[in-house]
Amino acid sequence: xxxxxxxxxxxxxxxxxxxxxxxLLASLATERSVPAGGLLxxxxxxxxxxxxxxxxRLALEAxxxxxxxxxxxxxxxxxxxxxxxxxxxxxxxxxxxxxxxxEIVALDAVGLTEVADGDPTFGYPLLRRMLEMSxxxxxxxxxxxxxxxxxxxxx
Amino acid sequence: MxxxxxxxxxxxxRRAGPPMQPVAHRVVxxxxxxxxxxTLGLVPEADELAPFRPGQFNMVWVPxxxxxxxxxxxxxxxxxxxxHTVRAQGAVSAALAARPMGATVGLRGPFGSxxxxxxxLLDGTDLVFVAGGLGLAPLRxxxxxxxxxxDRFASLSLLxxxxxxxxxxxxxxxxxxxxxxxxxxxxTVDHADATWSGEVGVASALVPRLAGDPARTVALVCGPExxxxxxxAALEEWGVARHRIRLSLxxxxxxxxxxxxxxxxxxxxxxxxxxxxxxxxVAELLRVRxx
Numbered sequence: 001x002x003x004x005x006x007x008x009x010x011x012x013x014x015x016x017x018x019x020x021x022x023x024l025l026a027s028l029a030t031e032r033s034v035p036a037g038g039l040l041x042x043x044x045x046x047x048x049x050x051x052x053x054x055x056x057r058l059a060l061e062a063x064x065x066x067x068x069x070x071x072x073x074x075x076x077x078x079x080x081x082x083x084x085x086x087x088x089x090x091x092x093x094x095x096x097x098x099x100x101x102x103e104i105v106a107l108d109a110v111g112l113t114e115v116a117d118g119d120p121t122f123g124y125p126l127l128r129r130m131l132e133m134s135x136x137x138x139x140x141x142x143x144x145x146x147x148x149x150x151x152x153x154x155x
Numbered sequence: 156m157x158x159x160x161x162x163x164x165x166x167x168x169r170r171a172g173p174p175m176q177p178v179a180h181r182v183v184x185x186x187x188x189x190x191x192x193x194t195l196g197l198v199p200e201a202d203e204l205a206p207f208r209p210g211q212f213n214m215v216w217v218p219x220x221x222x223x224x225x226x227x228x229x230x231x232x233x234x235x236x237x238x239h240t241v242r243a244q245g246a247v248s249a250a251l252a253a254r255p256m257g258a259t260v261g262l263r264g265p266f267g268s269x270x271x272x273x274x275x276l277l278d279g280t281d282l283v284f285v286a287g288g289l290g291l292a293p294l295r296x297x298x299x300x301x302x303x304x305x306d307r308f309a310s311l312s313l314l315x316x317x318x319x320x321x322x323x324x325x326x327x328x329x330x331x332x333x334x335x336x337x338x339x340x341x342x343t344v345d346h347a348d349a350t351w352s353g354e355v356g357v358a359s360a361l362v363p364r365l366a367g368d369p370a371r372t373v374a375l376v377c378g379p380e381x382x383x384x385x386x387x388a389a390l391e392e393w394g395v396a397r398h399r400i401r402l403s404l405x406x407x408x409x410x411x412x413x414x415x416x417x418x419x420x421x422x423x424x425x426x427x428x429x430x431x432x433x434x435x436x437v438a439e440l441l442r443v444r445x446x
Contacts, residue, residue, distance in 0.1 A: 057354070059349070059355065061349060067348060068348055068349060069348060069349035070346075070347075070348055070349075071346075071347045071348065071349060071351065071355040072355065073355050073356045074343075074353075074354045074355045074356060076354075076364055077364075097349070099352055140356060140357050140359070140360050143357045143359070143381070143382075143385055144345045144346075144356060144357050145345075146381065147318065147345065148287065148288075148378075148379040148381045148382050149287060149288035149316070149317060149318040149322070149345070149378075149379060149382075150318065
């Protein structure tokens with residue numbers, strides 16, 4: 001538990017959080033691993049956990065009947081895997097497949113949202129940092145669809 | 156704060172003849188990199204060009220068609236012909252990419268500023284190369300030169316962004332570098348299916364995952380300008396000072412000797428003060444759309 005608590009305390013999402021809040025987070029956390037090729041979750045499944053990637057690489061995929069699995073992005077150590085656990089309908093929007101062996105910290109989403117809802121000194125900074133991360137991810141996704149390496153550039 | 160020397164004016168070519176006069180070279184090798192991109196190996200038919208530094212470019216003339224600037228994609232010490240990697244995009248580049256073995260092209264150069272690898276202030280740095288698409292070509296010249304002096308640097312990293320897996324430039328050489336222990340190589344693509352085991356996302360997203368020390372890092376960036384702007388911003392956010400980030404800009408060039416004004420960029424000419432600029436010098440200019 002101490003190791004998980006230390007890990008959470010060092011993560012950008014929880015940097016500067018009070019020791020009591022880190023204890024609370026640690027009580028909601030479990031460690032998991034997924035072998036390369038395995039699925040962490042599938043599109044449409046209930047999102048019951050907030051996942052933080054500790055090691056390895058995950059691919060977020062959308063399945064196409066004609067093209068198969070299309071990778072919309074990959075995630076590396078330290079990154080939050082998704083936000084679907086935070087808002088209704090609490091369903092994952094993509095598949096999450098382990099590209100390599102991965103290690104994950106999983107936080108119980110129901111417990112996490114209950115604490116955040118009941119304690120603004122915990123919930124507000126948590127949501128603010130998650131928003132920062134999601135905006136950064138959104139900006140990267142926008143750049144990704146710009147097709148900057150397409151025909152308009154000689155580079 | 157020490158100033159890194161980049162964007163300096165190169166020494167004048169030592170070859171005979173005026174800088175506007177092309178020197179005949181023969182195509183001695185062709186390597187199809189992608190369906191529209193080829194690397195040409197060129198050797199002089201008589202006179203040689205002056206030695207180049209990684210990051211510099213030559214004006215390459217296709218007789219009867221026109222002339223365009225192309226960065227050198229081999230390193231100065233490389234054996235074999237001078238390499239230029241070109242994408243068939245316009246009339247001249249398409250004609251150049253189609254030049255057969257044995258054909259003649261004219262070269263003027265080398266022109267412009269270089270990556271500044273000879274700068275002793277780079278000693279002991281974490282040197283990061285960030286390439287987008289064909290931007291890997293001029294960076295390859297620099298990376299090969301850096302590998303030849305590997306002991307000078309604390310670390311070497313290469314981040315590569317491409318449209319999709321089969322459009323990654325120089326994949327064989329990337330594999331060799333990735334398999335060795337001299338360069339940390341990370342490749343990401345914008346689009347892929349599940350058979351791709353690498354990263355999917357933009358090159359700038361790889362910056363926070365660099366293992367080096369941002370305060371000790373010097374970054375050399377080449378790619379489409381949008382990609383370079385986002386990458387420079389990501390490097391700065393990660394902690395790299397603006398004067399330690401170098402971008403290779405691309406503008407329409409004609410004379411390459413700062414006379415015609417086609418490549419004017421603010422108060423400078425990209426053919427002379429560029430193409431490699433320190434980011435602190437061009438960051439604000441890059442926001443000016445008319446430039």
